[in-house]
Amino acid sequence: MVSYVNALLYGVGGIVVAGMALLVAFQDRLVYVPVLPGLTKSYPINPARLRLIYEDVWLRSSDGVKLHAWFIKLLPDCRGPTIMFFQENAGNIAHRLEMVRIMLQKLQCNVFMLSYRGYGASDGYPSQHGITMDAQAALDHLMQRTDIDTSQIIVFGRSLGGAVGAALTKNNPEKISALILENTFTSILDMAGVLLPFLKWVIGGSTAKGLKIMNFLVRSPWSTIDIIGQIKQPILFISGLQDEMVPPIHMKMLYAKAAAHNKQCYFVEFPSGMHMDTWLTGGDRYWRTIQHFMEQHVSGRKHDGSNSRSSDSQSS
Template identity: 75%
Template sequence: MVWYLNILIYAVVVLVMVGIALLIAFQEKLVYVPVPPGLTKSYPITPARLRLNYEDVWLRSSDGVRLHAWFIKLFPDCRGPTVLFFQENAGNIAHRLEVVRLMLQKLQCNVFMLSYRGYGASDGFPSQNGITRDAQAALDHLIQRTDIDTSRIVVFGRSLGGAVGSVLAKNNPDKVSALILENTFTSVLDMAGVVLPFLKWFIGRNVAKAPRILNCLVRSPWSTIDVIDQIKLPILFLSGLQDEMVPSSHMQMLYAKAVEHNRRCIFVDFPTGMHMDTWLAGGDRYWRSIQLFLEQNVSGNRGSNKHSDTETR
């Protein structure tokens, strides 16, 4: 009986080690999906097809990588908020044009859509360090523009884009007016426990210090849970409760961590929202929630927001 238990323990240990080894070895392919199966890296459509007023923008990240973006305006002289939009993981910015078209109409805003390195027409290969540089390049470009109100730049990130946007907002509190997160995960390590359930017993947040140890081996940890409480800007959390990819508990944990240090946090959930369709499932309530958040927190005078102390749940 003892030998049987020993073999079972060894088998479990080997299985865990193999799982972690695979996670480390193939992490970029697991974390980033610029080209989903059956699709191509090129853009299937452009904003012109939707008759949107847009500009092709080419940027250089701080490490020299050439990046592509679309800057889409509601109309040429629109001085409303400018949304710096960071997309979900799979696919490219062209796959988000339909929701951006509605965003323009519902929010009366401009939208800057960045292709991360390795995505769409951008050069390079995705990594956390690289994408962080890309996001900074996009924000720096917007700050230098004279055709928008630079005091009304709002970072909007979905899923992976929420992790990207959180880092950018933390690093640029004086350049960003507000942050919107939708269906964002707490960290890549926590998501590993979702994709490979047996790993959660070894790398979950209930295992003391495990995430910190493994972060040394994970090249793209995207630990939003460790960033969110450092952001003092107004934050809107949009959560689809039927999210089949990122458990909705991740958004609840992010909100709980953020509100400990930031009273300007709003959490809105959508009972039928899934990972990719919360904006559809939420209907008018989804857009009204964002409209109200922008009206209350993005007035065009960044300084006027600093004394607000309102929490809504």
């Protein structure tokens, strides 16, 4: 009996060690996917192909890494809101151009699209520390421009981009007007249990000391759940209930954490939305939701901000 218990304990210990080893070895491949399978790192199209007015922007991050971005304008003299769009982890900014084309039309805005380091035409290799610096370099660039209204900068992040955008928004309370998060995860450690199901037991059943070790081993924790409550700007949470990548409960947890400290939080659900197509399946309601949010908090319309709103009050 004793030998059986010992064997069981050794087996469980082996699973824990193996799970941690896999997390360490493959975490960057799980978090960052600059190149889609079967494609190259280069851009398949550029904004000109969609007849968009754009500018190639080249930046230097604070550690010297050369970055590429597209600044896309609705009109040559458009001084309306400017959305900083931070993409999901797979592929590059060119794969989001069709969505951005519609965004310009529906929201009457400019859009700034940054290629994270290691993505598209940007140099370097992705990491949380590096991408955080990249996002700051992009915002600093926008703040120096004289052809836009720098008081109307909105951050919009989807999935990994939501984690990037949340960090940037927290760090720049005076420069960013509002934040939009779509299908964003609570943290990479939580996502590890989703992408590698057998790790759920390791993570969920670990002691506090074990969790500290796991957090130490994760190079890019992107723990948005730990910073969302520190953001003071208005936040719109957009959740696709059919999300096959990030469980929708992650968005509900982020909203609950934010709304406990911020009275200008709004949560909107889209029943047929999947991880990357909520903007498409959501139809006109999707764009009206964002437009209404921007009109309240960016375009100067008066808003009492007295209560946080759930999906019921924001869905009309």
